[in-house]
Amino acid sequence: xxxxxxxxxxxxxxxxxxxxxxxxxxxxxxxxxxxxxxxxxxxxxxxxxxxxxxxxxxxxxxxxxxxxxxxxxxxxxxxxxxxxxxxxxxxxxxxxxxxxxxxxxxxxxxxxxxxxxxxxxxxxxxxxxxxxxxxxxxxxxxxxxxxxxxxxxxxxxxxxxxxxxxxxxxxxxxxxxxxxxxxxxxxxxxxxxxxxxxxxxxxxxxxxxxxxxxxxxxxxxxxxxxxxxxxxxxxxxxxxxxxxxxxxxxxxxxxxxxxxxxxxxxxxxxxxxxxxxxxxxxxxxxxxxxxxxxxxxxxxxxxxxxxxxxxxxxxxxxxx
Numbered sequence: 001x002x003x004x005x006x007x008x009x010x011x012x013x014x015x016x017x018x019x020x021x022x023x024x025x026x027x028x029x030x031x032x033x034x035x036x037x038x039x040x041x042x043x044x045x046x047x048x049x050x051x052x053x054x055x056x057x058x059x060x061x062x063x064x065x066x067x068x069x070x071x072x073x074x075x076x077x078x079x080x081x082x083x084x085x086x087x088x089x090x091x092x093x094x095x096x097x098x099x100x101x102x103x104x105x106x107x108x109x110x111x112x113x114x115x116x117x118x119x120x121x122x123x124x125x126x127x128x129x130x131x132x133x134x135x136x137x138x139x140x141x142x143x144x145x146x147x148x149x150x151x152x153x154x155x156x157x158x159x160x161x162x163x164x165x166x167x168x169x170x171x172x173x174x175x176x177x178x179x180x181x182x183x184x185x186x187x188x189x190x191x192x193x194x195x196x197x198x199x200x201x202x203x204x205x206x207x208x209x210x211x212x213x214x215x216x217x218x219x220x221x222x223x224x225x226x227x228x229x230x231x232x233x234x235x236x237x238x239x240x241x242x243x244x245x246x247x248x249x250x251x252x253x254x255x256x257x258x259x260x261x262x263x264x265x266x267x268x269x270x271x272x273x274x275x276x277x278x279x280x281x282x283x284x285x286x287x288x289x290x291x292x293x294x295x296x297x298x299x300x301x302x303x304x305x306x307x308x309x310x311x312x313x314x315x316x317x318x319x320x
Contacts, residue, residue: 004048004311004314006307011055015069016038019072020035023035033097033101033109037076040094045173049177050067053180053194054067057180057186066120067179071176074137078140082144085144087231124183129182132175143171147164151232151234161236173198173202174202178191181195193295193297197292200295204292210235213227214268230262237280242254249274
């Protein structure tokens with residue numbers, strides 16, 4: 001167990017039990033897919049952020065567990081929908097739900113998880129939290145649509161790329177931190193600083209994910225290397241390679257993005273390495289992680305604050 005998980009291990013056990021309880025449905029297929037996703041594990045970073053932020057602010061009431069489960073349900077719903085859109089066959093080293101049960105059940109169970117999350121929000125009874133999470137869910141959807149629009153387009157800018165990864169990834173990190181601070185009754189400045197921590201941390205995680213897609217290996221990553229290229233996603237390693245490559249290298253990357261031709265992966269990897277595309281992306285991630293850590297100055301010293309620092313450092317030191 002990683003250090004930042006140890007800080008809230010007891011809370012996590014209660015959140016896991018709550019997730020199982022809230023997955024109850026009269027329709028067996030809903031529970032089957034739901035349990036399959038829960039058992040797949042993963043880092044559970046978003047509920048972790050809720051628990052760490054709430055505890056760092058001295059908030060120990062049961063609503064923090066509900067909020068953590070809500071955030072995890074929203075995230076899991078996005079994964080179900082993402083895997084259908086991306087036609088992904090592997091996640092966390094296991095077949096995706098759509099590979100196991102088909103696209104229609106995956107989409108519908110994703111909808112179930114979204115609606116269950118909002119039922120639980122009503123239970124918390126805080127309109128400000130509902131507002132944050134409703135807006136965030138909308139922003140995530142926008143990000144997914146924008147990513148779809150950007151697919152197979154090698155001409156997008158770095159600014160366009162950052163807009164998408166903010167919406168599709170960092171937005172839920174932001175929401176987890178901000179809503180936990182709001183639940184804890186923290187001052188407005190603290191809420192804003194923790195939201196900013198989540199923003200920078202979310203960008204760091206996505207930047208590293210995008211770099212690992214051109215440097216990792218399938219066994220470690222739990223997904224196929226080059227998946228982004230196969231989907232025609234113009235991520236930062238490719239944008240940097242095109243910016244620094246010669247005319248031939250730039251043309252190769254552009255062709256690979258437009259055609260989403262995974263057979264070009266070997267050649268693309270060589271260009272990304274030669275131009276330092278992955279290194280540039282990882283350096284950008286380290287910069288975001290340092291900015292995230294700086295935002296934690298607003299918190300009093302505690303094991304929970306240290307866990308948030310450790311999490312930021314882990315975000316850029318990992319290999320999966």
